[in-house]
Amino acid sequence: MQINNGTLTALGREINISALSQPRTLAIAAFVAGLVIGLVVLGWWLFPVNWENASPADLRPDLRADYLRAAIDSYTLEPNDALARQRLAALGDSVDETMAGVAAAPGAQSIETIARFQALMGGAPAVAADPGAGEPTAGLFTSGSMLTTLCGMTLVIGLITAVVYIVRSRRAGEPEAPLSPLSAPGGKATAPAPYSDGDDSPPLSQWMTTYMLGDDLYDDSFSIDSPAGEFMGECGVSITETIGVGSPKRISAFEIWLFDKNDIQTVTKVLMSSHVFGDDAARQRLATKGEPVLASPGVETVLETATLQLVVRVVDMQYGEGPLPEESFFERATLELAVWSKI
Numbered sequence: 001m002q003i004n005n006g007t008l009t010a011l012g013r014e015i016n017i018s019a020l021s022q023p024r025t026l027a028i029a030a031f032v033a034g035l036v037i038g039l040v041v042l043g044w045w046l047f048p049v050n051w052e053n054a055s056p057a058d059l060r061p062d063l064r065a066d067y068l069r070a071a072i073d074s075y076t077l078e079p080n081d082a083l084a085r086q087r088l089a090a091l092g093d094s095v096d097e098t099m100a101g102v103a104a105a106p107g108a109q110s111i112e113t114i115a116r117f118q119a120l121m122g123g124a125p126a127v128a129a130d131p132g133a134g135e136p137t138a139g140l141f142t143s144g145s146m147l148t149t150l151c152g153m154t155l156v157i158g159l160i161t162a163v164v165y166i167v168r169s170r171r172a173g174e175p176e177a178p179l180s181p182l183s184a185p186g187g188k189a190t191a192p193a194p195y196s197d198g199d200d201s202p203p204l205s206q207w208m209t210t211y212m213l214g215d216d217l218y219d220d221s222f223s224i225d226s227p228a229g230e231f232m233g234e235c236g237v238s239i240t241e242t243i244g245v246g247s248p249k250r251i252s253a254f255e256i257w258l259f260d261k262n263d264i265q266t267v268t269k270v271l272m273s274s275h276v277f278g279d280d281a282a283r284q285r286l287a288t289k290g291e292p293v294l295a296s297p298g299v300e301t302v303l304e305t306a307t308l309q310l311v312v313r314v315v316d317m318q319y320g321e322g323p324l325p326e327e328s329f330f331e332r333a334t335l336e337l338a339v340w341s342k343i
Helices: 017-021 023-046 061-077 081-089 092-104 111-123 146-173 274-278 280-286
Strands: 002-004 007-010 013-016 179-181 205-212 219-225 231-243 250-260 266-272 291-294 300-304 308-319 330-341
Touching: 023 146, 061 081, 061 092, 061 111, 061 205, 061 308, 061 330, 081 092, 081 111, 092 111, 205 219, 231 266, 231 274, 231 280, 231 308, 231 330, 250 274, 250 300, 250 308, 250 330, 266 274, 266 280, 266 300, 266 308, 274 280, 274 291
Parallel strands: 179 266, 266 291
Antiparallel strands: 002 007, 007 013, 205 330, 219 231, 231 250, 250 266, 300 308, 308 330
16 A cells, blocks of 8 residues: 555555545535434434324324223213314324224223214314425425535434423423422312303313323323413323232322412322222322322312313223222223313
8 A cells, every 4th residue: 555646556446535635525424424423323322302292193003092982981971072073183094994993892882882973073174284295205305406405404403402402401400399289178170160251261271191001101291381382381190109019000099280380389189099099098198199089980170270270080980800909990091181271
């Protein structure tokens, strides 16, 4: 191997070293290095993106079926055609496939109940189409060079990664508000009081969450935003008590919580199984986490803060069976959360 007049000779072949210093070659090398560092090292290794709150259409087939069963149960207890069609539309292109699967294996639900809900599919609103869905995509690199386009894509990925990292860092640094139970007496709650012009107002947001036996990491949380998109608080449901030993965990109580950015405390209530609620020692111990509420189908409970009111309704539930005490743990539980603004 030898170098003469800017030419590298190796194994009988000559390579022009000056070609390696050309701007185009350096740009390609810099792009490849940036792509590896930005996408692989930063994006996939150091700061991976965690996706949350996916739409029902993005769930696995079995979870889409659970979502549809919960929607059918909700419609059976409280018929609301508009809300039912909205939940059907959330399944997107998989609605027919999911409905067929549920109808083929109705389980605890009656065929008549499923058929009534299925009749709504004819009037379900169409899923919004992508504005560019009908346009050809072959011209992605026709206007400008491929190098420029790929560099732009790398820049976008880098910006998204930076934003996710900053948001995550800020949330991790926020002090956690102390938990404090409500002092109001328990019992079945009525519908939320109106707050505008004396008429009932629609909720700011409304969600459905379902626990199934075996989901040992169950913890659903939702962001509460104003109509203008301003962050107002958060609410959610998580596991707070188990019974027995072994896997999967047997959940005997859930914690329901409401955080208001304009309040100094996070309000909580504890939704208990019949066995735990009837055990004075267990009920008093869990009362330190929040006001006890006996879980039963259709029961509602209200959580209130300075500017928010959260109504939680048990849409459907079923106790598990086994060697543990009767009605001591949940096989499944579906809750509906609706939040209103008090200002």
